Amino acid sequence: MEQKEGRKREYMLPDMDSTFRVFGAHLRTVDRDWSYPLHKHPIFEINLVLAGTQEFTVERTSYKQLPGDLFLLQPGEHHKSQVSEEEGMTYYCLHFDVDEPSFRELLGRSPRCFYPSDSDLTIAIRPVLDKLIELTAAHEAALQTEARMHILSALFELFAVLSGTLSKLNKDPAGLKSSEIASQVAVMLEQAVDQVGNHSDSDDKDTIASAAAAVGYSTSSVNRMFTRAFGVSPRQYLSTMMLKKAKLLLMDPELTVEDISTRLGYNNIAHFSRQFKRWTGESPSLFRARFHE
Template identity: 65%
Template sequence: MEDVPERMRKEYLLPDMDSTFRVFAAHWRTVDQDWKYPLHKHPLFEVNLVLSGTQEMTVNRTSYIQKPGDIILLGPGDEHESRAIGRENMTYYCLHFDVDERALRELLCRNKTYFHASNSELAAAIRPPLDKLIRLTQDEGAERVESRMITLSALFELFAGISGTLSKWDHGNAVSRMSQAASQIASRLERAVDEAEEQSMSEHDVETIESIAAEIGYSMSSVNRMFTAVYGVSPRQYMSTLMLKKSKLLLMDTELTIEVISAKLGYKNIAHFSRQFKRWTGESPSSFRSRFYK
């Protein structure tokens, strides 16, 4: 009898995906003509859309005038301040987010075009999902499961619009030596987390980064500089993000005790893992698990 695989003539598969993102302080706000926000920076990406009135946004010492429909796209560490200008109130929508998808992070961090006019390619690509998010932000029932799923759908549309547009602009550009090195470092960090041994990761992560630096022939300072320039976070921060994601996935497997999970992740004991998890999330592993399984 002929084997089933030999009878197969054509097959299409979606690629495996394992990615997380976080959204912070998304808000719709109307302010008066004297409003201003002081100079600051943060480790997040930001989309800022003016809906009415006029805003002056200064990014890394360059000022941009935002009219309705104009968008500012910022990366981690970009210094910025803003103020309403003119004689009328100003309404804007602001969304902060973080993603661990390496290709998207690299595109976002490489982008240095902060201002996108209302008739720009990027604005056309991301305005529809932004409008959905604005409506959901104003929805009193936003906590409903259905609304949360619609929100997730709109966020994925937003990320797709950003990545699709930035990829077009980036097409044909030679991948720099720095980007290649950073990608190597990220791949090795991901492998190190997947193969975590039974030792304290808070002690082990620095050793891991040092060994990766030696392996690819760069100093620790060069590795930190290149990685942060390409991905917007340090290698150690990136490794912590990977560890947190793996921790959450394991905690959602109720057949595993927290003690077993602690050992799988390479911690010396459960107390050490619990302290680290609480530093990351503000809650204990058992508290996180109980929110899903009561």
């Protein structure tokens, strides 16, 4: 009897290329006179009170933050805080930024900034935050490679839980439509970065205008929807994608800086070098030297 060969199956993970950064994560205990002045920053923030009470103001709305309550702040939101009781306070603060479009879109559609201790979001992410708090408290151990890998693992877990919970919370049809349009524009901007051509500020404007026309909205409307969805403007997003591509190319030892400049569409290597230094504070050659000695 002829034996039929079984049908072969293959499963693969999708290709992924995402960058995230964590800034100034800290666990701090302060006295009753402590306060932090009104400010804003271009990154996301998670702020969790562990003991005591904090008066937290976001865009002129004040909240009483009790132990276990947390804030999830968007880039650009004005906020300030101070201890609101006689005793001191202990809190944990984490600033982060990500370039994964779908995750940024979910963060941008967060229905509110204040999440009490019994909210679905707080309950979901608190176990992961406790891991990060423990790792932060062991600051000397955090310098070790193994500990840093544990921190990265906890951060990815935090982002996974955040995205899953926010997906369930974000049910606004109008917001979904706006986010879908912003996502379409993001794809077009990423495709534009991959295309070869002379790169200039006017080209960025033309690229955004073309994307807006493709989705059937004015450039100003697309700017508003995109910024609301991703926390950055289309032009800032273009710059982020261009910088990301530049870094990846600079990590390839087979390419010269001049080759990379041409691939990215710059008129000459000097133009690219100036732009890269504006983005990162260092020259392309210095960045490359950190990876290829």
